[in-house]
Amino acid sequence: MATISPSQFNEIADLAQERWGLDLTPRKKTLVETRLGKMLNKSEYGSIASYLEHLRTEATEEDMLVFFDLLSTNTTSFFREAEHFRYVEEAIYPRIAAKPRGTSVRIWSAACSNGSEPYTIGIHAHECLPNIAELDFKILATDLSNKVLQHARMAVYPEKAIESLPKKLLGKYFEKRQLPNTPRCEYSYQVKSLVRSMVSIHRLNLMESWPMKGPFDVIFLRNVMIYFNKDTREKLVRRMATLLSNDGVLIIGGAETLSGLDTGFTMVRPSIYAK
Ligand SMILES: C[S@@+](CC[C@H](N)C(=O)[O-])C[C@H]1O[C@@H](n2cnc3c(N)ncnc32)[C@H](O)[C@@H]1O
Structure with missing residues (x-):
């Protein structure tokens, strides 16, 4: 040390x-x-x-x-904080499932780490939305770290990272890969292109200006504000509000809260907020 x-x-x-x-x-x-x-x-x-x-x-x-x-810390996992995905399934996707062909749906994973979060969003959307192929459904995945963005772009994960997923999802959304220089019995799993193609991955510092215009239907801003002070959190969340659609939701980490911040958001459920 x-x-x-x-x-x-x-x-x-x-x-x-x-x-x-x-x-x-x-x-x-x-x-x-x-x-x-x-x-x-x-x-x-x-x-x-x-x-x-x-x-x-x-x-x-x-x-x-x-x-x-x-x-910084990049801890993440597939289907982390499953209650957020249950909420999206129950409260957001029924409305989207009823939309006409070609409707655009935009979701932003704003501190995406190694891609587990945006690919979870993609897999979950495929599972919940029977009309997904008819929608213009896109997921924006951003993070500052080159290291995690490189991993997210490869979309290859060790067995340990996906072993808790239901077998049905593994077969449907992951391809088994034998990476070079690994023992014969050791496999990795790559997210299939069906889901990879929904996700666009970019480097973005949340503290700088943002090129995208929105509006997003859901913004995942999970487990990153814990590293910021109150003033930074408040400014960041206010900027997020400008990119969220009027009936969209902002989802933050389960250990985070907007309480005590002047942001104009209303809590729908713990860690889930509407404008
Ligand atoms: C703990 S991970 C959270 C990953 C994911 N959202 C989740 O909940 O599983 C925090 C991520 O925030 C990113 N991060 C920290 N400060 C950032 C900043 N100023 N701009 C963009 N990303 C940042 C880190 O690189 C890291 O990947």
Whole structure:
């Protein structure tokens, strides 16, 4: 583990706040020290001071994103927080199932991590909407991390990541793959193109300007606001409101809440909000 001085920690925290909205409170110091230490052991920088000097003076955007990956967490899984998908099935999809051929349906997975979330949305939509082939149904998947976006684009997951899914879904939506340089008995699973083709994957920093116009029928903003302070969360959610359709919903993580924020959203169920 590397030891970070208070002024170095402040510099890192300021940078993370300004660029990515991450709120690195002093409680995170040990975590940052452990992660930076591991990286420095494998790098040519030698010390925290020279790494920070590099970030300050000559780092490319890609270098900065490697640093972002050291500070952030990408935990995710297929069908995470299943109650959100039950809500969409019961409250949103019946209305969409009744729409005429060609209706556009737009869903945004706004911190998509390795793709488990947007592909879950795609699989779930196929299961719930008998008319999906007739709709113009698209899922936008964005995240800041190059590492997770690369994974999301490959859409290949280890057996452990999909083993809890019902067998019926596995056969229907995943293809078994033997990846190069893996033991003969070890398989990975790639999401089939039927679902991959619904998802467009882009890099997007939630703190910067957004090119898309919406409106979205559902926005998944799950388990990312926990890293932001109150002010950042409030601004972010207000911006989300401008891209949500009038009868759309914003879904946040089960451990998150909009209570105490001035956003204009009303809670429909815990962690599910309407304008
Ligand atoms: C814990 S994961 C959540 C993944 C998924 N939404 C879920 O609930 O399973 C948080 C994700 O937020 C992303 N993230 C953090 N700050 C971000 C920012 N400023 N802009 C875009 N993505 C960000 C991270 O890269 C990470 O993949």
